[in-house]
Amino acid sequence: xxxxxxxxxxxxxxxxxxxxxxxxxxxxxxxxxxxxxxxxxxxxxxxxxxxxxxxxxxxxxxxxxxxxxxxxxxxxxxxxxxxxxxxxxxxxxxxxxxxxxxxxxxxxxxxxxxxxxxxxxxxxxxxxxxxxxxxxxxxxxxxxxxxxxxxxxxxxxxxxxxxxxxxxxxxxxxxxxxxxxxxxxxxxxxxxxxxxxxxxxxxxxxxxxxxxxxxxxxxxxx
Ligand code: DX5
Ligand code: ZN
Numbered sequence: 001x002x003x004x005x006x007x008x009x010x011x012x013x014x015x016x017x018x019x020x021x022x023x024x025x026x027x028x029x030x031x032x033x034x035x036x037x038x039x040x041x042x043x044x045x046x047x048x049x050x051x052x053x054x055x056x057x058x059x060x061x062x063x064x065x066x067x068x069x070x071x072x073x074x075x076x077x078x079x080x081x082x083x084x085x086x087x088x089x090x091x092x093x094x095x096x097x098x099x100x101x102x103x104x105x106x107x108x109x110x111x112x113x114x115x116x117x118x119x120x121x122x123x124x125x126x127x128x129x130x131x132x133x134x135x136x137x138x139x140x141x142x143x144x145x146x147x148x149x150x151x152x153x154x155x156x157x158x159x160x161x162x163x164x165x166x167x168x169x170x171x172x173x174x175x176x177x178x179x180x181x182x183x184x185x186x187x188x189x190x191x192x193x194x195x196x197x198x199x200x201x202x203x204x205x206x207x208x209x210x211x212x213x214x215x216x217x218x219x220x221x222x
Pocket of ligand 2: 034
């Protein structure tokens with residue numbers, strides 16, 4: 001089943017409750033929350049206090065994508081704030097296995113994220129312990145960037161490995177997912193589809209979400 005995860009990075013931060021409600025009306029089934037620290041990526045966004053506020057205005061899972069250094073230090077605070085899924089970058093974790101266990105031990109669903117330049121076979125050993133693998137289809141840091149096509153090979157690779165090994169992790173894509181790219185990501189094997197600019201960039205967010213989801217379902221044959 002394909003799912004749409006609207007990314008609030010492109011929402012109006014002064015009207016997050018309104019924008020999250022629109023995303024939900026449009027069929028979004030989790031809210032993607034981009035956490036940036038100005039070190040791991042060249043941008044700063046939000047942290048646990050905003051997650052805590054979002055938790056009060058939606059019942060949807062909050063999919064927190066940590067683009068930060070030293071994620072271990074902040075995992076308890078995200079749990080306390082009400083985060084549901086927490087993903088950390090392979091590139092930011094010196095002890096990835098330990099970090100994923102820390103996330104799970106706080107009652108959250110652990111995920112691992114790969115930048116476009118990082119090979120997917122580096123995470124083979126930890127696949128049984130993750131709820132999702134997030135393949136970045138742009139370099140992280142900003143919304144509204146251009147989709148990088150070769151990243152889809154990693155989506156296909158992971159979908160094959162999952163089937164061969166009987167694993168259950170979900171495959172998520174993030175960056176440049178829009179009307180012109182969504183069919184390709186779904187056909188490659190992705191099912192959790194993050195979209196920021198394509199939902200909140202212009203026009204009606206609920207309608208944008210609904211038409212993206214429709215295109216994704218069509219491509220998936222659902
Ligand atoms: C980028 C973030 C994305 C971002 C995607 O670093 O991780 O979640 O919101 O934005 P779009 O869909 O606009 O490319
Ligand atoms: Zn993201």
